[in-house]
Amino acid sequence: MKRYLYLWHRWLGIGLCLFMALWFFSGVVMLYVGYPKLTPREHLSHLPVLSLQDCCVDLSVALAAADPQRAPASIRLSTVAGEPRYLFSYPGRSNVAVDARTGQRVNFSDRDWALAAARQYDPLAAAVYRGPVQEDLWSHSRALDADRPLQRVQLADADGTLLYISGQTGAVVRDARALERGWNLVGAWLHWLYPLRGIGVDGWWSNLLIYLSLTATLMAVLGAVIGVLRWRISKPYRSGSRSPYRGFARWHHIGGLLFGVLAITWIFSGLMSMNPWRIFSSSTPLDTAAYQSGPLQAQAFPISAARALSRFADEGLVARELEWRLVGGEGYLIGHDGGGRTRVLSMVDGQVHNRLPREVLERAAQAVLPQGRMHSELLDSYDFYYYARAEQSMLGHLEKRLPVLRVRFDDPQQTWLHLDLYTGEMLGVLDQPKRVSRWLFALLHSWDWLPLLQRRPVWDIWMIVFSVGGLILSVSGVVLGWRRLRK
Structure with a gap:
């Protein structure tokens, strides 16, 4: 033997x-x-302040232009290639951009739009168009599927940044600095057998x-x-x-x-x-869509984008991007500034808040499992299942702010939800299989252990x-x- x-x-x-x-x-x-990625902070820091002069068409007009048959999974108002654009994402489909001034759907596919997007990202660096690509060394991530094909632009900046620009919306969706690309040839690219x-x-x-x-x-x-x-x-x-x-x-x-x-x-x-x-993978996943309690529709957001920007400015937030969010059937506009700070404008009372009330998130979470018992707790410090990682790590770009609301259900999978009080976003769903994965992968592989x-x-x-x-x-x-x- x-x-x-x-x-x-x-x-x-x-x-x-x-x-x-x-x-x-x-x-x-x-x-x-880490493998090249455009983090939320990088994304916001390269956006100009939202300027809505002669803007914007009503959200209902933009929704109809994007896709009158389907409700989007997310809605943002941002600046793309120097112009205000509504950006819509749909499950399993390509992202869509709508001109916020004309209400017309916009398709970005040529060299001029890509160079304009690169100039917005860095106005001081010369840009060279490198052509379209479906997928290459630095764009294998499935998170980019809704933006393919991608347009590449090389910047002549100090970092030798290579930009990837969505062929659907024209927004910059990935930046890969020369140092990142070089080290990744013997790092993540090699580790994951990307050759x-x-x-x-x-x-x-x-x-x-x-x-x-x-x-x-x-x-x-x-x-x-x-x-x-x-x-x-x-x-x-x-x-x-x-x-x-x-x-x-x-x-x-x-x-x-x-x-x-x-x-x-x-x-x-x-x-x-x-x-x-x-x-x-969960055998019987919860219906987390019920957390919204309805599709994203214009009727839930009576306050215009221009009025929202004015309200945010009054409260000291110079917004670079707006995000529409539905929590428990109630509409909220989230303002993001260049440093990652947020404010919440409620469609219910018209007031700007630093964060959503805990009871609002609890009501929305209960709709996910109406007949089940629910227990919630406010976490003021990180623990074994909710913690932040360095930005270069695989999931380090995800914002993990404190405090956060943790909701536990008594369903067969003993599901937990982590809910962001600052934006109302459902940050993660942790059931028994995923908690086992936390032990067998994150702990044993990268020693994600707080001590x-x-x-x-x-x-x-x-x-x-x-x-x-x-x-x-x-x-x-x-x-x-x-x-x-x-x-």
Whole structure:
């Protein structure tokens, strides 16, 4: 039986240790340089102050021009290529832009519109049009699907920024600085095996990652078992050592004993990040659309955009973007300034508030499960299931403000909702499968544990030291595998 353990570990290692070495190396890079994305703060900081001179058509006109048959999932008023535009998103469909002055639907597909959008992003930098693209190295994210095809513009700024502009609305949807692009070639692009994208195996990419990770986990477990069996605790080998190996084999053996368990957890948790076979998907998801208590329609928002901007200015908020939101059937206009601050204009009383009343969010949440028992709590500090991450991390761009309202239901999945008091947005849905994913992926893979996250650089030292240990283990395995193949 031992012989088969050795054989399985050896031949799996010959095929997989190179992948593990790449994963450990690129994982260290990803600690500090994430895959390019346009964060909400970057987006707002590059927008001009909303100017509604000779503007705007009524929201009902814009809705009819966008799609008279369907209600949108979101409505924003922003500045695109120097002009005020209503921006609409629809589930499973392309985004839509409507000229806020004329009420006509606008399609952005040419070079001039892309360059105008780039000038708005950075008026001082020269811009060079790089042409359209459906998907490339820095635009694999599914979050961009509603904006494809994308237009690319290269800026001659200090950061060498490459902009991706929506082919549907003309808005800048991604920026990729030269430093990000360079490090990502040995970071996220390598870690997620993106070199395999775009060469005819895209449909297999997800399964390939899943089964590579699964096989690598099995290989690492076999290695840990063999490492323990070959280590002599009471009686050393004839050489005086407790390990029978020399050279790279000795490095591999001792490295496995020191770092093998953590290597197993990292490879396994990487597998969990892919949600293999949808094990973390909810079997009976809640109807979270009921939180709005109706579609986004103009009747719920009697106050005009121009009046809303004036009200926000009176309260000290210079808005760069407006967002229409429905919470429990009541309309609210959210004003965003360039620093990420928000104010809420209620359609009920016409007053501007710093945040929505707690009872409004609780009533809206109860509509999600009308017959179920609900318990809510106000979180004034981060905990294991609600916390902020560094901006470069995978989900670090998502705003996690405090306080936040957590609502718990007594449904079979024991679902939790996190509701943003500042905008009324439903920030996340956590049921039992997703909380298990929080343990098996976020905790084990990136050590999202507050005692470490809140004590930098302790977290950094922990991650780097053990990543280097895993890299030594993997590289020594690559050398041993190469030697075996040469024989």
